[in-house]
Amino acid sequence: MALIPSPANDSLDVSSPLAADAPLDAYAWGEEFDDLVALAARVADAPFAWIALSDGEARPRVVARFGLDASLDTALLALGASLNAEVPRLTVPDAADDACFVSEPVVAAYPGIRFLHAQALLGEHGRHVGTLAIADRSARAAAGRDVVQALTRVAGLGERLIERHRLQRRNRIATQIMQAGFSAMIVTDEHGQVTLANRAAELLFGIRGRRMRGMPVEVLFPSQLQSDALASHTWLHAEDGDALLGRAPQCRLHAFGPNGDVRALEATRCTWRLGQGHGKAIILRDITDDLAQQATLRQLALYDALTGLPNRTALVEALTARLEATETPVALALLGLDNFKTINDTLGHAAGDIVLQATASRLRMTLPANAQVGRFGGDEFGVLFTDIDTVDLPVHLERMLLAVNEPMDVTGSPIHLEASVGLAVREDLHSEDSLPNASELIARADLALYKAKARGGRQWCRYDLGMRREVIDRRLLEVELRRAFARGEFELHYQPQIDLANGFTFGAEALLRWRHPERGLLAPAAFLDVLAGSALANDVGRWIIRQACRDAASWPEVGGRRIAISINLFPGQVHETDLRHDVDEALRETGLPAEQLELEITETIALKPDDNASRALASLRDRGVKLSFDDFGTGFASLSMLQRFPIDRVKIDRSFVRDMLDNRGDAAIVRSIVLISRNMELHVTAEGVENHAQAELLRGIGCNAAQGFLYSPALAPQAFEKWLAAQTSNPMQAPWLLTEQHDG
Ligand code: C2E
Ligand code: CA
Ligand code: CA
Numbered sequence: 015m016a017l018i019p020s021p022a023n024d025s026l027d028v029s030s031p032l033a034a035d036a037p038l039d040a041y042a043w044g045e046e047f048d049d050l051v052a053l054a055a056r057v058a059d060a061p062f063a064w065i066a067l068s069d070g071e072a073r074p075r076v077v078a079r080f081g082l083d084a085s086l087d088t089a090l091l092a093l094g095a096s097l098n099a100e101v102p103r104l105t106v107p108d109a110a111d112d113a114c115f116v117s118e119p120v121v122a123a124y125p126g127i128r129f130l131h132a133q134a135l136l137g138e139h140g141r142h143v144g145t146l147a148i149a150d151r152s153a154r155a156a157a158g159r160d161v162v163q164a165l166t167r168v169a170g171l172g173e174r175l176i177e178r179h180r181l182q183r184r185n186r187i188a189t190q191i192m193q194a195g196f197s198a199m200i201v202t203d204e205h206g207q208v209t210l211a212n213r214a215a216e217l218l219f220g221i222r223g224r225r226m227r228g229m230p231v232e233v234l235f236p237s238q239l240q241s242d243a244l245a246s247h248t249w250l251h252a253e254d255g256d257a258l259l260g261r262a263p264q265c266r267l268h269a270f271g272p273n274g275d276v277r278a279l280e281a282t283r284c285t286w287r288l289g290q291g292h293g294k295a296i297i298l299r300d301i302t303d304d305l306a307q308q309a310t311l312r313q314l315a316l317y318d319a320l321t322g323l324p325n326r327t328a329l330v331e332a333l334t335a336r337l338e339a340t341e342t343p344v345a346l347a348l349l350g351l352d353n354f355k356t357i358n359d360t361l362g363h364a365a366g367d368i369v370l371q372a373t374a375s376r377l378r379m380t381l382p383a384n385a386q387v388g389r390f391g392g393d394e395f396g397v398l399f400t401d402i403d404t405v406d407l408p409v410h411l412e413r414m415l416l417a418v419n420e421p422m423d424v425t426g427s428p429i430h431l432e433a434s435v436g437l438a439v440r441e442d443l444h445s446e447d448s449l450p451n452a453s454e455l456i457a458r459a460d461l462a463l464y465k466a467k468a469r470g471g472r473q474w475c476r477y478d479l480g481m482r483r484e485v486i487d488r489r490l491l492e493v494e495l496r497r498a499f500a501r502g503e504f505e506l507h508y509q510p511q512i513d514l515a516n517g518f519t520f521g522a523e524a525l526l527r528w529r530h531p532e533r534g535l536l537a538p539a540a541f542l543d544v545l546a547g548s549a550l551a552n553d554v555g556r557w558i559i560r561q562a563c564r565d566a567a568s569w570p571e572v573g574g575r576r577i578a579i580s581i582n583l584f585p586g587q588v589h590e591t592d593l594r595h596d597v598d599e600a601l602r603e604t605g606l607p608a609e610q611l612e613l614e615i616t617e618t619i620a621l622k623p624d625d626n627a628s629r630a631l632a633s634l635r636d637r638g639v640k641l642s643f644d645d646f647g648t649g650f651a652s653l654s655m656l657q658r659f660p661i662d663r664v665k666i667d668r669s670f671v672r673d674m675l676d677n678r679g680d681a682a683i684v685r686s687i688v689l690i691s692r693n694m695e696l697h698v699t700a701e702g703v704e705n706h707a708q709a710e711l712l713r714g715i716g717c718n719a720a721q722g723f724l725y726s727p728a729l730a731p732q733a734f735e736k737w738l739a740a741q742t743s744n745p746m747q748a749p750w751l752l753t754e755q756h757d758g
Contacts, residue, residue: 046175047078050146050168055080057164058131058157060148064090065135065172067144074145082125089120094132094145102134103162108153120149128153131161133169135176143176198298202231206251209293218279218300220272231296239268239276253285253292267298278302318389320367321374329388329396334452336400337440345399345407345439348459349377349414352432352471354393357424365424369431372422380417381410394463396456404439411435411474419472435474436463461485491544495528499554503529506561507728510737511580511699511721514713519741521578521612523721524562525728526554546584555587556596563604563611565731572741580612580642588619588627597634608638612663616644620659635660642699647683664691668702668722675707688717 047065055063062081068074076087093115097104108128109115120127129150137143146169157165198215200208207230211223219226219234226234231250237243249265264282271277280301285294316328324332336344351373358366370393377387377395382402390396397414399407418433438458440450450458458477466475498504508522528536545551559581566579587593601608613634619627620643635641642663647670666687673680684700691698700712703722712720729737 047172048080050172050175051078051080053171054146054148054165054168057168058148058161060129060150062125062127062149063147065144065146066091066094067135067176068142077144086120086125089118090147092118093120093127093130093149094147097132097134097142097145099134099136099140099142102136104130104132105157106130107156110153126151131157131165133165135169135172137173137176138180144172146172198300199295200226200231200234200298201293201295203293206231208234215298218271218277218298219269235267235269239270241266241268249281249283250296252283271302276302278305321371321389323374323378323395324386324388326388326390326396329386329390329398330452330456332386332388333398333455336398337452337455340400342401343404343439343441344455345402345404345437346455346459347397347399347407347411347414347474348390348436348456348463349395349397349418349433350436350463350467351393351418352434352467354431357429357431361424361427361429365429368424369422369429372424373418373431373433376417376420377414380413385410396459404441407437407439408474411437415472415474432472434463434466434471436460436466436477437474438462438477458482488544488547491541492548492550495541495545495548496550498528498530499550499557503531504554504557505529505535505730506558506565507730508565508579508734509721509728510726510734511578511719512725514709514718514720516573518573518575519577519738520572520575520719521580522566522734523580523614523728524558524565524582526558526582527728546586551584551586552591555584556591558582559596560600560603563600563606566610567604567606569735569738570742572738576607576610577738578610578612578640579606580614582614582644583619585616585619588615588630593627593630594633597639609640612640612642614642614644614665615661617648632660635662642697645701647687661696663697663699665699665701665721666717668700671700671702671708671712671722672704674711681711684712684717685715688712688715692716 051063051065054065055061062079064076064079064082066074066076074091076084076090079087079090082090094104106112106115106129109118109121109130110128115121115130118127127149129152130147131149132145132147134142135144135146146165148165198218199210199212200215201210203209207228208226211219211221211226213223215226216223221234232247235246235250237247240246246265246267249267264280267279267281269277269279278301280299282297282299283294284297285292316324316331318325333344333346351369354366354369357369370389373395374387374389377397381387381397384399384401386398386400388396388398399410414435415433418431421428421430423429436459438450438455438461440455458481461481462475462477465481466473469475505527506524507527509525510519511521511523512518513520526538526542528541530536533540545554562579562581566577569577571577583593587596597611597613600606601611613631615631631641640662641660642665643659643661644665645667646664648667664687666684670680670684670687674684675681688698697719698717699719699721700708700717701721703709703712703720703724705724708722709720709724726737
């Protein structure tokens, strides 16, 4: 229901305020100009007079004429064409005798003009805006001085008329713009009654301006709609001191809209003195939609869309509020699903979503009323316990673990979820313990969760001070490692790999060392754990590949064979970096043939289902790079895995080799690994071979390669080159072969 014509339908174009300065519209001029040309003819005692307007780029146009009709307009314009701001006046005593004018139609034919006097009309800034002209059928000696003076006065009148029109037009447009404005505005008098309402206000309230006039202003803002009726009333009737024109603070008002719906309005007040009282304008902005949007945004900002649980932000807010509000213990538990990633990767994201939703509802049902559960992100849920006896916490945590562990039916197949929980408690305010704030408490719970997972998962773990120390130490070490890498303190040492059939060195494993400025040469045990877990691992890993390839490319052949290089990979190198690219670069840069490079992967790499990683490894293998399975037998990797994963070599972990002579179980394991590997045409290397008996046994069961202190520990690059040189000159001199013969 459109109550008012929209501004677009209005006859005046108000689309641009510049319209006020647009060329003067000749059609808009009224009878004043007709009077003016009549006056001009009269004072000059001439039969003809006319006014032409020309402004800016617009074509000049005759707007009023005396003694002439409109059919001659075009011909008349030609007569005054030479006038402008610089040449403001023109007198032609006898046009029939004037070469410039003699052939003009109005001279040569009807009405046969002979005498012509024209005067420029100047507007704002002396701009030429038009011409006033009089003409006669008979020639005159000259325009008399009186006539010229009188005409100048008439021209002055014309100029003022034009100026007034221009200003009127500008004002009209300003009003139009005000009316068309987006803000609704009502003006009230000193009695608080509406005196004026603009179009936007009419639309806002759905009441015509005429009807609004005289209404007490509070009729528009019914008190039952206001959130604070008294405050609204006060605001509406306030008189802003003695200020003549001042802006008062804004106020949130409510009113009925055209459809009876309640609109929220942001009101600004403007007051001025009016007689004995005050008049005021109230400018209103409809913020109903903004508020609705804000509410939606807030909903989005505080709730997790998938589970409908409060999200991390909401839970942190609640935690912060509780910590401030209460003196009693506050506990935060973080629950993480141990095997969520596997489920997501193997069953798909839709199944993953169902699992998360089911977990959410199970937690909600299991937890007591004073526990608030939210989704913390990914596969983590947070539970905030308040007003709780801390001795009861273990029971709740156990219940949470059990609830999650119940088999779950997702897409027809039962799933067993496993979860870990980290717990952090802020004891009551009188406890000895330092009092953590929200983010600290979260960090502690997070740490405890990490511990619970590191201990194998399916359990809960409570934060203690030792964990904190551990974290600080790790963090310090991380910083130190970063510096060490930048300073080039890392080195690669090489441990020879021996062909058990002939005693030749056929390869070397690159092993990382840290030449610590104070602590000397450090083996990986002192830092690898932290390094592998930090972001630095990818950079160091890349450097290891390049450095090892560079060294290997320079090694001499032994027994007619090139020495291969084995490189250990960090899990992150396979899953996060572009391993293919890094390896390609290193090979290209160093000229090492791909066949001479072997990458050692552990089961943490191989077991993690990651299509990208598998693809990268497979394509590296396609171009000749070898893959070996490191530390085989220590984890969950089964022999059947060997079939699924495209590898070239199995490295039997040294724990089996160590105990194989005394422990028949270990010996059996080693034997079957060798047997199966050979069956599958995989190479087998035994790690940690420390004595001849081990070497003999291994050779006896068909293991074709070994590595260990019996032959050599990892050697610095130069020492390793010496080692190779000795082998090249006389491989049979290898000490283990000699002693072996003695051992007989
Ligand atoms: P790993 O890959 O199993 O490497 C073999 C480890 O066994 C090396 O320890 C080596 O010095 C040691 N070793 C070799 N022969 C014997 C022996 O006869 N007896 C005993 N007791 N030990 C022997 P290291 O150099 O301390 O490296 C430890 C682990 O650190 C490596 O185990 C590997 O997992 C990791 N690592 C070492 N260097 C790198 C590297 O450059 N990159 C990556 N990602 N990991 C590395
Ligand atoms: Ca290794
Ligand atoms: Ca190993």
